Amino acid sequence: MNADATHIEATIGNDPGEIAPVRAAVQELAERAGYGERADDLALAVDELIANAQEHGAAPIHVVAEANGDHGVHVEVCDAGSGFDWGEAVREHPPRPDSRRGRGLWIVRQLVDRVTVERDGDDATRIRVDLEQAA
Numbered sequence: 001m002n003a004d005a006t007h008i009e010a011t012i013g014n015d016p017g018e019i020a021p022v023r024a025a026v027q028e029l030a031e032r033a034g035y036g037e038r039a040d041d042l043a044l045a046v047d048e049l050i051a052n053a054q055e056h057g058a059a060p061i062h063v064v065a066e067a068n069g070d071h072g073v074h075v076e077v078c079d080a081g082s083g084f085d086w087g088e089a090v091r092e093h094p095p096r097p098d099s100r101r102g103r104g105l106w107i108v109r110q111l112v113d114r115v116t117v118e119r120d121g122d123d124a125t126r127i128r129v130d131l132e133q134a135a
Contacts, residue, residue, distance in 0.1 A: 075130075
């Protein structure tokens with residue numbers, strides 16, 4: 001993993017043990033940028049995105065995080081999977097209690113200010129999450 005005060009880059013595989021160091025680095029980056037308690041929210045959102053990429057996508061998984069002063073903190077998680085139907089995966093309301101799937105991206109949407117999903121051709125999914133307001 002490459003990291004400095006305002007930028008982190010990591011490439012990981014499908015081992016869940018690889019998530020913790022990336023999550024901690026993103027949290028520290030957000031804390032240094034003045035996001036206080038929201039740094040915890042961002043770390044949890046990134047944890048969920050990486051776990052989803054490991055379960056539903058394909059390695060390698062690339063994570064890039066940047067703190068841009070007054071412009072917020074941004075994290076991109078990109079995997080080589082075939083993607084998903086964003087309209088089906090994201091709901092305005094929480095999933096039903098008896099539903100076995102569909103909580104991850106709903107939780108991510110509750111924790112950050114913005115979620116953007118892009119497809120890069122036929123073989124990559126890129127999800128960007130943003131914190132726009134410091135605590």
